Amino acid sequence: MPAGSPTPWSYFFIRLLFKFVLKIFYGTIVVENAQVIPPRGKPCIVCANHSNSLTDALLLVTTIPHKRRNLLRLTAKSTQFGKKTFTSWLIESAGTVPIKRRQDFPSGDADNTNVMQHLIEALEYGDAVCLFPEGMSRYHPTIAPLKTGVARLVSDVLSRNRHNPDFEMFVQTCSITYMHRQHFRSDVLVTFHEPLRFTPKDNPELLVPVNYEEIRSLTAKMHQQISLGTLDAPSWKMTRNAKLAARIYAPLGTTMSLGDYVRVVRTFLEAFKLSDRPISENHSGSEGEAVCKENNEGAIREDERIRQLADDLKDYQDQLARHGIKDDRIRRPIPTHIILYRIIVRLAWFGFLITISLPGLLLWLPVFLTTFVAVSRFKRTGPIWDTWDEIAQYKLIYGLLSGLCVWGSATVLTFPFAPLTVVLVPVAMWMALRWLEDAVSAFRAFAVLSTLLRMGQKHIWELHAVREQLHKRVMDLAVNTLGLPPDPETYFARTGGKEKGRVRGRWASKAKYFSVRRRRKRDWNETLRLYDQVDYPEDEY
Structure with a gap:
């Protein structure tokens, strides 16, 4: 039985480094069904939807448990290689395999024969290979039609091992769902599906000479599995409606x-x-x-x-x-005197949190400025569909580099106390980030309450009447047509396993407020923004 390749030190270092960075950039990364991933030594192709450029690959590297797979061989477009950039070094040092894309080689020089041979040998050795069958990353509400390369690779590997009828390989599909892929402190869901298992004995239809219909059928099955675990819509408008x-x-x-x-x-x-x-x-x-x-x-x-x-x-x-208000403010209208009281409380709480987080925010300031300038310049280089999928990647890399510079500079400038500073600077930055999230949330509540005050009770109750009618129709659709539970607040409280969500009992939420693990949000849709993120940028595709 093949043992799989050993873990290069560079891969181990990169995995550890970006696990740390991703946990800072995204508020929560929830991983489902990691136990179904074929163990080390089993040839495995990991396939996922591709909507966030390099960040997708980093998420897969960091969310696949090390005990299941010690190494995930990545692939990336060949134009990312051979450059004097941190991104290029990062990709190459992780053992990534370059793939030539046809759109990058209009002259037709996109021969990947040697690359495919390398991947076949890696699979036969028991490695896990990561491929994104959409072929390219893009900022789009729907999954692109999958290329047939993965299915053809399965066929080639099985055909080369037809002499061993019990040789088995797997296709591990995965769905990645970003609440807001490019926004700081958003949330991510990574769902692994039951792997597809293949052997020469059980799948003779995939042995050469293979009927191309079988290749298309396998590709369609992969597409179905991936789309079942994420939001796949023909338009952003439809996604927006479904979320509401x-x-x-x-x-x-x-x-x-x-x-x-x-x-x-x-x-x-x-x-x-x-x-x-x-x-x-x-x-x-x-x-x-x-x-x-x-x-x-x-x-x-x-x-x-x-x-x-x-x-x-x-x-x-x-x-x-x-x-600039959320549905919950209309669901439960509050009288004017309560609005005034809460405005005072939220503003005072915002001021207090900003005050205690100021020392840490001064350390964050170079990081925020560096990433803001880098992303602003990058956005101007192309259309939304071709650039916005790389925003998170830019924020991660520039945030990491500038954060390391801040950490190193603080250590050098406080040299006599360097052993203490090395620990205190990251702790101060983390707690400042925690308090900043709460401060932004408090200010967002203050702004919404001020808006409600300006709207007046009459307008609020008019919207409430509209909302009540919509609620009846939504519940009728959900329960009588879609088969969803009639009492979601009770039903979902009983399910969910370890990760139960954001809103808990009053005592639990307060008792864990100073937990170093994470701040508890009130809404999965929440980001580090002064407004509720419900709209999506659009341009012509």
């Missing part, structure tokens, strides 16, 4: 895991997608024609009802976005 429907169905205060939240959003998303599809007429003779027509008419009415709900959700969300 999920928020109305399971309002703020519902104890639910990130995985449950994503699956609820996806359930509404699939309903909106299906309602937009044309219904094909299926005539099967004169006797069944009337029944078929009646069924089609019922389906058309149901689709029209769902489309109308989506349009009304959009209008409601537009009104919320115009005022």
Whole structure:
């Protein structure tokens, strides 16, 4: 049985370094079903959706448990290699394999024969290879059609080992869902699916000469698995509507895991997608024609009802976005005197948190400025679909380099106390970040409460009436059509496993406030922003 390649020191170092960096950049990284990953020594191709450039690969490297796979061989576009940049060094030192893409070589010199041979040998040795079958990363709401390269690689490996009918290899599909991929302190869900197992004995249809239909069938199965675990929508508008429907169905205060939240959003998303599809007429003779027509008419009415709900959700969300408020503020209107009291409390709390975090924020200032300037310049280099998927990568790398410079400079400038500074600087920066998140949250609440005061009770209650009607329609769709639990606040509190979500009991949330592990957010949609992030930048694709 192959043992797999040993772990290079550079790979071990990079994994440890970026596990630390990713935990700082993203508020929570939730990993589901890591136990299904084939163990070390089993040939395995890891495939995931690709929407966040190098960050996707780093997430897979850091979230696959070291006890399951000691090494994940990465692949990257060949244009990333041979440059005098930190990114290029990072990619090359991790043992990444360069892939030539056709769009990068218009002259046709995109021969990957030697690369594929290298990957085949790595798999036969028992390694895990990471491939992104979409072929390219892009900022887009939907998963691109998958290339057939992974299926052809499976066919080639099985064919080379046809003399050993029990030789087995796996395709491990994975879905990566970013709440807001480019925003600081957002959340990420990484879901591993049951791996696909192949042997020459059980899969003779994949042995050379292979029918290309079998290759397409395997590729379609991979696409289905990946899309089942993430949000795959034809437009950002549909994703926005599905998130609002999920928020109305399971309002703020519902104890639910990130995985449950994503699956609820996806359930509404699939309903909106299906309602937009044309219904094909299926005539099967004169006797069944009337029944078929009646069924089609019922389906058309149901689709029209769902489309109308989506349009009304959009209008409601537009009104919320115009005022800069969240649905929860309309769900439970509060009287004017309570609004005034909370404004004073939130503003005082914001001032206190900013004051105690100032020393740490001074250390963060060079990091924030460096990443802001770097990302601002990068955004101007191309269209949104081709640049915004690399924003997180730029923030990670420039944040890491500038953070190390701050740490080193603070250590050098306090040389007599360097052993103490080496520890205190990261601790001060971490606690300052924790307090800054709460300060931003307090200021965001202050701004929303001020808006409610300006809106007046009459307008608030008018929106509340609209929301009540939407709630009835959303619950009817969720329970009677989509089969979701009728009491989400009770149901999801009983499920979710270890990661139960953000909102817990009052005592638990206060008792763990000073936990060094993480700050507890109130909403999976929350980022380090002064406003609720519900809209997505768009341009022509």
